[in-house]
Amino acid sequence: MSQLKVYNSFSRQKEVFKSITPGHVGMYVCGPTVSGESHLGHARPYITFDVVHRYLKHLGYKVRYVRNITDAGHFEEEGREAEDKISKKALLEKLEPMELVQKYTNLFHWAMEQFNTIPPSIEPTATGHIVEQIEMIKQIIEAGYAYEANGSVYFDVKKYAANYDYGKLSGRVIDDLLETTRELEGQEEKKDRADFALWKNAAPEHIMRWQSPWAVGYPGWHIECSAMATKYLGAQFDIHGGGMDLLFPHHESEIAQSTICNHIAPVRYWIHNNMITINGRKMGKSYNNVIKLTELFSGDHPLLEKAFHPMTTRFFILQTHYRSTLDFSNDALVAAEKGLKRLWDAYEKLRVMSYEFREGTLDEELDSKIAKLLNEFEEFMNDDFSTAKVMANMFEIVSTINSMKDKTIPVSAISKETFELLQSSFKTWLEDILGLTSFSEADSTKLQGVMQLLIDIRKEAKTKKDFATSDKIRNQLTELGITLKDEKGGDMSWSIE
């Protein structure tokens, strides 16, 4: 069996994954800022790391998966007006800040459920960990790597860089950072431009404020992840994930803070997913090109010709390697939808298929081909989570499954062992690891009974060449959104659109 290799952003190469504590994995993923609705771009990391999570569990690890909720306002634009995102939005929507946070948290959870992601083991909120954050800031000040100015506290990047490697993760050269020519207002409190806030003094009009040793205010953005990751995963943990756009300054700063507090590099493997683009451009608030998840699911967006099922989105995302950009378009999603349907239909056929041995039908070439394709699943996944390749193999097998169903080739063209491996592998990989699930409402037993009745009637009508009746059944079902298909050998199958 091959070993799991992951691409570590820190070393910029694939490394064999070895957890700190054998049998256990600690994983932290940067969660959403719940000051607004999640969009398609946000879906990517959560689906990507859901598969990572599922795969680690499949490998037998006990995983503690921590994903935070950022519900404390950090700066909209550091230095400019020190605006509190959440307070600002709350005013607009005339909600209590916590009411707003709750609303978007609920919406986020709902979307994650739609995507069939497994909830994290711990989902800590920033507001619930103000004490821990203040403690951490105190430690950094005591260590001499932070200073107070007008009730705000800043991290001393220059000093840190003199003793540690600041900028390694994001490939930044510290001198360039220190000498940046960019003019930002309100920076006079900082000793240096590269310094970042740990605590921010907040004016009374800010609704979300907390008492602290320095001034009433709120924590800097980076400190929450350092504090919560340390609390729940320890000074050093295995995996830290997030979007590539968080590499700098967020994760770079996290490393600096945690290293000073805990005297050890916080993370063994940094894993970053690439962005979803739209017309080649990153989907993001700043570009005003986002498609919200609710819009995606309802089809209510100028760029969408129809609604797309969450499973289509999940499939679409997993069909690309997580470190490549993924370009969104209506057509690309339509293609994904059709592909997923084909794959899932084949899987459902496979599930109810049983092995019938027939002498002399074994096709050894096919048998070993199928076995090889199945065994490669793990190899591909171990190679930095190559879900796209796993799926490509599945599609290669789909043809064979369909042929068996159509009886073009006998089931015993492959050996019993291979057939059983095929059934179990598809279940494990499609459902448990890739996390795909049925996207139809066809699961109700009552509905299945009704459908069986209609199918029986239609079969009788067809036998009697009463095509008026048989067509009526099929056509009216079509109008209801249920497709009835005649199979080879007189059987019928149905699916809900």
Add this chain to the structure above:
RNA sequence: GGUCCUUUGGCCGAGUGGCUAGGCAAAGCUCUGCAAAAGCUUCUACAGCGGUUCGAAUCCGCUAGGGACCUCCA
């Protein structure tokens, strides 16, 4: 301006130096009361130029396009 990434067939996308990824679309055929689905077949591409090599989509250089980060950002 700095740092880094990227450029694959009609579209989306995988690609670890030698072996047709895969999906969608398209065309033809088979099956079929009709339809739908399915199966089979066809479609061999790697931005351009140069280099390394027996051999390059894959390594190196240059040129051109696109993008990300440097500021909130998944």
